[in-house]
Amino acid sequence: MNRIRMHMLVCGGTGCVSCDSTEVKDALVREIMEHGLENEVQVTITGCFGFCEKGPIVKVYPDNVFYVRVSPDDAKILVGEHVIKGRVVEKLLYGDTPSDIPFYKKQMRIALRNCGLIDPEKIEDYISVDGYEALGRVLTGMTPQQVIGVIKGSGLGGRGGGGFPTGLKWELTAKAAGDKKYVICNADEGDPGAFMDRSILEGDPHSILEAMAIAGYAVGADEGVVYIRAEYPLAVERLQKAINQAEAFGLLGDHILGSDFSFRVGINLGAGAFVCGEETSLMNSVQGGRGEPRIKPPFPSETGLWSKPTSINNVETFANICPIILNGAEWFSGIGTEKSKGTKVFALAGKINNVGLVEVPMGMRLGDIIYSIGGGVRGGKSFKAVQTGGPSGGCIPASMLDISIDYESLSETGSMMGSGGMIVMDEDDCMVNIAKFYLEFTVDESCGKCTPCRIGNRRMHEILSRITKGGGTLDDLEQLKDLGEIIKICSLCGLGQTAPNPVLSTLHHFYDEYEAHIVDKRCPAGACTELLRYTIIAEKCIGCTLCARSCPVPCISGERKKVHDIIQEKCIKCGICYKKCPVDAIERK
Amino acid sequence: MSGTKIKTLDELRKIRERSKAGTKLRLTGESGNRVTISVGMATCGIAAGARAVMGALIDSINENNLENVAVVATGCLGYCYAEPLVVVTVPEEKPVHYANVDEDLARKIIELHVIGGEIIGNSQLITDGLT
Numbered sequence: 001m002n003r004i005r006m007h008m009l010v011c012g013g014t015g016c017v018s019c020d021s022t023e024v025k026d027a028l029v030r031e032i033m034e035h036g037l038e039n040e041v042q043v044t045i046t047g048c049f050g051f052c053e054k055g056p057i058v059k060v061y062p063d064n065v066f067y068v069r070v071s072p073d074d075a076k077i078l079v080g081e082h083v084i085k086g087r088v089v090e091k092l093l094y095g096d097t098p099s100d101i102p103f104y105k106k107q108m109r110i111a112l113r114n115c116g117l118i119d120p121e122k123i124e125d126y127i128s129v130d131g132y133e134a135l136g137r138v139l140t141g142m143t144p145q146q147v148i149g150v151i152k153g154s155g156l157g158g159r160g161g162g163g164f165p166t167g168l169k170w171e172l173t174a175k176a177a178g179d180k181k182y183v184i185c186n187a188d189e190g191d192p193g194a195f196m197d198r199s200i201l202e203g204d205p206h207s208i209l210e211a212m213a214i215a216g217y218a219v220g221a222d223e224g225v226v227y228i229r230a231e232y233p234l235a236v237e238r239l240q241k242a243i244n245q246a247e248a249f250g251l252l253g254d255h256i257l258g259s260d261f262s263f264r265v266g267i268n269l270g271a272g273a274f275v276c277g278e279e280t281s282l283m284n285s286v287q288g289g290r291g292e293p294r295i296k297p298p299f300p301s302e303t304g305l306w307s308k309p310t311s312i313n314n315v316e317t318f319a320n321i322c323p324i325i326l327n328g329a330e331w332f333s334g335i336g337t338e339k340s341k342g343t344k345v346f347a348l349a350g351k352i353n354n355v356g357l358v359e360v361p362m363g364m365r366l367g368d369i370i371y372s373i374g375g376g377v378r379g380g381k382s383f384k385a386v387q388t389g390g391p392s393g394g395c396i397p398a399s400m401l402d403i404s405i406d407y408e409s410l411s412e413t414g415s416m417m418g419s420g421g422m423i424v425m426d427e428d429d430c431m432v433n434i435a436k437f438y439l440e441f442t443v444d445e446s447c448g449k450c451t452p453c454r455i456g457n458r459r460m461h462e463i464l465s466r467i468t469k470g471g472g473t474l475d476d477l478e479q480l481k482d483l484g485e486i487i488k489i490c491s492l493c494g495l496g497q498t499a500p501n502p503v504l505s506t507l508h509h510f511y512d513e514y515e516a517h518i519v520d521k522r523c524p525a526g527a528c529t530e531l532l533r534y535t536i537i538a539e540k541c542i543g544c545t546l547c548a549r550s551c552p553v554p555c556i557s558g559e560r561k562k563v564h565d566i567i568q569e570k571c572i573k574c575g576i577c578y579k580k581c582p583v584d585a586i587e588r589k
Numbered sequence: 590m591s592g593t594k595i596k597t598l599d600e601l602r603k604i605r606e607r608s609k610a611g612t613k614l615r616l617t618g619e620s621g622n623r624v625t626i627s628v629g630m631a632t633c634g635i636a637a638g639a640r641a642v643m644g645a646l647i648d649s650i651n652e653n654n655l656e657n658v659a660v661v662a663t664g665c666l667g668y669c670y671a672e673p674l675v676v677v678t679v680p681e682e683k684p685v686h687y688a689n690v691d692e693d694l695a696r697k698i699i700e701l702h703v704i705g706g707e708i709i710g711n712s713q714l715i716t717d718g719l720t
Contacts, residue, residue: 003647007614007618061619063618086627086631122611127608128611133602136598137598250595253594257595
């Protein structure tokens with residue numbers, strides 16, 4: 001008889017693993033064995049809880065106690081106090097119960113429903129929470145057209161960024177002529193700061209396999225490919241285990257659940273090129289070619305992988321499929337806004353207190369995500385902007401905190417939903433510099449096939465570099481706008497078509513910052529080092545010589561107990577003197 | 590892992606029922622509407638046999654296939670003379686304290702109180718004044 005009375009779930013997401021959560025698990029197991037409690041208490045590694053800022057996280061059931069920042073040394077007190085004596089260890093608590101924690105209060109977890117609840121390496125755990133029930137119902141009671149009808153009716157849009165209706169994509173692939181078709185799961189998550197796809201694959205890999213099989217049934221495919229980057233070793237490992245288990249259980253393979261439907265899934269490792277997130281480049285890469293896009297049409301739904309009709313969907317899109325089948329199209333379309341249905345997962349990063357992964361209904365106020373869930377800006381600084389959509393998106397200024405988070409509202413600001421990265425910036429971030437950073441990324445990642453993207457973006461980057469060094473002119477701003485518009489219109493694929501967005505959106509919302517760099521030769525945020533000027537305030541200087549002795553150039557002259565001076569031509573703007581001065585006599589402008 | 594393949598939806602559902610034992614505690618914990626049975630597990634409680642009581646409670650819950658019933662260990666309530674102590678909290682109702690609980694009484698608590706909704710009067714620690 002099973003006498004397990006307590007489950008301790010230790011986060012096994014990449015964020016927590018890098019904070020020693022594996023060691024925490026081992027220490028807990030050791031303590032439990034030492035007390036002879038191994039038949040009473042079970043320790044399980046689970047998927048990401050999303051609250052990465054406070055990791056490693058340990059959740060205890062059935063009491064529903066949520067411990068944060070647990071170290072291996074805490075295992076002794078957790079077992080001695082909580083497990084044996086039933087006393088909650090207050091110093092490791094974040095809040096009384098998880099439902100009281102503001103970080104979780106406003107969330108609605110559909111795609112992340114099983115992350116942090118099940119053991120991703122045990123198919124039984126997944127089956128116990130209605131896993132493979134959706135596939136079972138589809139195969140025994142629905143026609144492919146009915147499945148497509150439900151997904152269309154739900155209003156689910158592609159979560160990789162574009163928001164293209166998933167049901168329509170399936171329908172087009174189903175209608176395309178061909179005896180061989182493919183389903184591809186795009187797990188080439190490339191936006192800096194976004195990690196929802198990784199977390200879903202690490203925490204709930206079976207949900208993706210089940211959804212891919214449902215997609216296969218709907219479009220008439222018998223083969224699926226997960227294209228995932230090699231930089232996600234844990235996700236790859238767990239996905240491979242899940243595939244092996246599903247095959248052993250007959251939930252992937254021939255004649256699934258006694259039906260005529262057969263479906264297999266293979267993994268293709270990507271080398272981490274950003275352009276391979278673009279579907280035609282991705283397919284080229286799977287076929288062994290260079291990761292380069294091609295002109296569309298023909299769309300993959302007609303001519304896809306190996307020239308066969310192919311439906312490509314993003315990881316998070318697939319994660320929504322099974323709940324839609326089980327709960328119905330109306331349930332899903334009842335969540336969100338008129339045009340954007342369901343929920344969206346966002347990766348909160350940058351200068352925000354609660355860095356992590358959150359899932360909220362579409363239509364939530366941007367300010368609620370940043371302040372209620374994200375806990376506001378770090379260090380009490382003022383909020384300046386939030387960057388959404390990664391290198392393809394743009395910056396939304398503080399004046400627009402009231403906008404609703406959905407595909408349409410975000411596009412109106414000049415940004416986009418993208419894969420859901422949200423990088424928060426404060427008063428110390430220079431918007432020109434940020435635009436330059438993203439452009440640097442796309443210049444690096446451009447495959448070079450088409451001229452506007454290969455050369456145009458490089459020219460834009462040169463202009464931005466010039467501006468941040470104080471060599472810009474007002475004509476440069478006009479040129480940036482012209483170039484940006486041309487690149488957007490003429491580029492071959494999504495990478496080039498969206499690459500100018502960070503520049504165009506900051507030009508639109510933060511024109512005065514560009515002007516300050518050009519006209520006043522000044523960086524208002526103090527981030528562009530070459531525009532900085534350090535001077536010594538004569539009235540304050542006590543002649544202690546500390547600055548002169550710390551200067552690596554050296555470029556500070558002056559005798560003991562006399563006012564010092566910085567020789568501007570030699571200064572490398574390293575800021576060491578500014579930090580060292582004991583009487584704040586050095587001014588930075 | 591069982592090597593046998595699942596061939597029908599019914600077989601999948603049977604495996605699901607079996608697998609639920611593995612995740613039940615977590616789902617119970619997530620449920621806002623659960624019966625909580627606390628067992629005093631401080632030194633006094635453990636010395637008086639609380640661990641066996643807890644085992645009997647868990648066995649009985651599993652045998653009766655009860656969902657939404659959580660057994661949790663709790664600290665010393667101060668009534669060391671009456672250990673092992675068991676407190677049954679049904680949502681929206683006053684907690685009921687049972688004193689000097691043994692394995693037999695533990696089973697009765699599940700069968701009569703939790704399933705039947707009947708408080709076992711003569712085993713209560715205090716009938717009034719405790720909330």
